[in-house]
Amino acid sequence: MEVYWILPLLLLLGPSDANTCVEYSVSKTPNSTVHVGYLYQTLVLGTLTECASHCVRGAKCKALAYTSTKQCKLFTKSFEDDPTLDIPETGTYYVSRSSIPTGIAGKCSGHTCGENDLCIEKDTGYQCVPVYGGERCSGPPSVANAVVNFADPDSFPWGTGDTVHFNCSTTPGTPGPQVMTCMDIGVWSFSFTC
Incomplete structure (x- = not known):
């Protein structure tokens, strides 16, 4: 397992903290992912930092895989749960939630949101939004232009x-x-x- 430093991250925590830079380190395993049976969400996010932040803002996320195509894959199980879940995948970094500093989630650090909620930062704290449960969506509707x-x-x-x-x-x-x-x-x- 390799440890990489995530370059200084600007966290907009409030007017007095707007220029505060914080360095976070995340342990990640190169060329590895979790079995697809435990995948519950795939997002396209610009950086590993954004992916890690999204993971710790939801109680459901136990591990993530970040690919060279900027896909952020979130899983309900981790290698710590079952070491046999390790699947080789070139160009992908595996990160266990336990190795992600909770401070990376900003105001959502230490949130008490439920299993099917996602913590969203607000001016005065955070809000738990239910997003991981319920019905599935068919193809997205078209939007003009x-x-x-x-x-x-x-x-x-x-x-x-x-x-x-x-x-x-x-x-x-x-x-x-x-x-x-x-x-x-x-x-x-x-x-x-x-």
């Missing part, structure tokens, strides 16, 4: 909390990511326009 950036065909039908990313094809869209999320009632939630 938007094209799907990434959709994992293995995710169909998509489960609660799964996301699909879009790119605006003509005009600049709503600031922020153009993302749809499958909600627990089997419908897609999104607030972007293009």
Whole structure:
């Protein structure tokens, strides 16, 4: 197992902490992942740091695999649960939740959210949002002037909390990511326009 330093991470914890940089180290095992039977969510996230933060913000995540194509795969089991779950996968880093510093989750550090919740940072703390349970979603609806950036065909039908990313094809869209999320009632939630 190798230990890598994640370069200073700017955490926007509040007006007085806006310029605070914190270094985190995460132990990761190269070229390794967990058996796909324990995969519950796949996201496309820009960095291993974002993937690790997403993992510790949900109680369901016990391990993650971050791929060279920026896929963040979250699992309900880890090598610590069962060492035989180790599957070789070139270009993928395995990280156990137990090796992720909880501070990486910002205001969600030490959250008390339930098994099917995701902790979301708020100005005054955090909120637990139920996203990992319920019905599955069929294909995402089309959005005017938007094209799907990434959709994992293995995710169909998509489960609660799964996301699909879009790119605006003509005009600049709503600031922020153009993302749809499958909600627990089997419908897609999104607030972007293009």
